Amino acid sequence: MLFNSVDFAVFLPLVFLAYWFVTQHNLKAQNILLLLASYLFYGWWDWRFLSLILFSTIIDYTIGLHLHKTNRSQKRKLLLWLSLLINLGFLGFFKYYNFFLDNLIEAFTFFGTPLQARSLSIILPVGISFYTFQTLSYTIDIYRRKMEPTHNFIAFAAFVSFFPQLVAGPIERAQNLLPQFFKPRKFNYTCAVDGLRQILWGLVKKVIVADSCARYANIIFDNSDDLTGSSLVLGAVFFAFQIYGDFSGYSDIAIGTARLFGFNLMKNFAFPYFSRDIAEFWRRWHISLSTWFRDYLYIPLGGSRGNTAMQVRNVFIIFVVSGFWHGANWTFIVWGGINALYFLPILLSGKNRRHLDDVASGKIYASFREISSIGFTFILTLLAWIFFRAENISHAWNYIQGIFSQSLFQVPNFDGFIPSKAVLGIVAIFVIVEWFGRTGVYAIEKLGLKWHPMVRLGFYYLLSLAVLLFSGQKQEFIYFQF
Structure with missing residues (x-):
């Protein structure tokens, strides 16, 4: 369902009226309504992919609970890796399978050994890159003990599928958006x-x-x-x-x-x-993604700490991965690399926070x-x-x-x-x-x-x-x- 469509122009007022005039005195009913509306909104494109977002929701909800229950370091790492592999595995299959296969075939052909393999007709689920990163923020933050998991599956499912930002962001952090599903909400005219x-x-x-x-x-x-x-x-x-x-x-x-x-x-x-400058541009462009990569990839890699070689490595990793996140095409990877080249002189001269x-x-x-x-x-x-x-x-x-x-x-x-x-x-x-x-x-x-x-x-x-x-x-x- 497109925001700029007649469908959404009918959908939004109906959900708004039901939300404030039918369920306004019942927080659980409001969350259920938002969950149902979000699944309708997402299923409007292709109802088959509802099973994918539901599966991802169940996995991360369950892993979050188990992460909180155990203090064993090895088990917690295993659970985190399970969340990462499942979520990124789905993302990788739907978004990058044909890209890697085609490049593998080209590589083998270049070295004189043609590889017989066929690409698949894979439909990319709308918004998968966005809600995947959103659910990952939940399990990673629980692993880091920055938040506790919720036992309310309805609220968590509504958080994952919240229709306003489901398919193209902002990529919300669990620490910011999830608690809002537990607070009583009263209509505010302003x-x-x-x-x-x-x-x-x-x-x-x-x-x-x-x-x-x-x-x-x-x-x-x-x-x-x-x-x-x-x-x-x-x-x-x-x-x-x-x-x-x-x-x-x-x-x-x-x-x-x-x-x-x-x-x-x-x-x-x-x-x-x-x-x-480019550093300021990246603080102002797609802020939710830039800060996500900063907090969950760039800083764990060492950020701007360490010697020059490490700083250069980290900058290229963050920008190339950001480019690859946008799509399975070398153009996006080069786009990320170009921005890394733009950013490096500013970082190495200490002017990136100017x-x-x-x-x-x-x-x-x-x-x-x-x-x-x-x-x-x-x-x-x-x-x-x-x-x-x-x-x-x-x-x-x-x-x-x-x-x-x-x-x-x-x-x-x-x-x-x-x-x-x-x-x-x-x-x-x-x-x-x-x-x-x-x-x-x-x-x-x-x-x-x-x-x-x-x-x-x-x-x-x-x-x-x-x-x-x-x-x-x-x-x-x-x-x-x-």
Whole structure:
């Protein structure tokens, strides 16, 4: 079920009304309703994969209880490894089986020994990368004795399958989200209105910005061999705002939807394209995944401690694994490696914690130095995104070569260049709104709060109307494939 679909527009109000008007005085009934709604939401794509998420839920619920019962070091390690192997095993099979098989066949063929093996027609379960990491945070934190397991299976199952963030995050930690299923929840008008406002802004990002950019990004990337360097630059820009609007838009809708039901999810994006270096970008982009890898992989490996060789190793591991998490394609691995190369000089010079505040904090305009830093960081990010979007390594390399050619200074020549100027205008307005709202949780969090109520409502109605007008070019969210 897509957030930007008629199905969800009917589903959400029905669940909301049942939640607050039928089950509001019974916490257990609320959790059961959320569990059933979440399974309906997930099963809307393919009901067969409900068994997979249920199995994962039962496994980690049971392992969590046994981890807490025993103090024997060896048994606790065995239980943790069991959780890791089962969860990552499912993820590896569904997401990476054909990738490893194809590369194994190519390797044997290269050395003169053709290998006879057939790939499988495997359907990737929606959101498996997200809920797998979410359940793993539960067992790992119990193993580390940072939390105690729950004996309430309904609450745990609702935590694993919570529909607002089930298929594309934020990837919640058990320590943050699970306890919220045990607290009485009362309807809060202010929180609900704020949630609706954030949902609206998420739809603006997705439907108006991302989907509009997607149309021209697809045209340019699909025909990149025949286009000028200037056209290719525009294609990269369109994709940069497509993926940002698409993914951060999903997160905004998820967080806003959760607020309607009395839950607080973690912030997943913090205006990353206003970052002054790559280290800051990764503190602001897909925060739930970046911090997950930091806490459960990077720090256990030693983090930034140790000698230079260890620091380099750890940085490459964290970024390459992050790239591979996104998909079974060498393009994602190279994308991760490129970001590691970007990050290393900052880390080794001790400047990775330099920009912890908001850019131009307390000011309306940024300084020339800040603008230059933002521009340089955006260009680096843009070049890396080409690998993320390209079909393969060769496509990405040819695309970059095409940019740095004499045609870079020619007039763009792709189909639809004239109407694409309107989309560039939309992107420019979007960037301006984001800039003035960069200190908030989301861009329009505080916009218009001091306006006359009728003016403010008019503004929200105009945004809603714009979303409806642009909804004809509906596309799935990019991160569903991950």
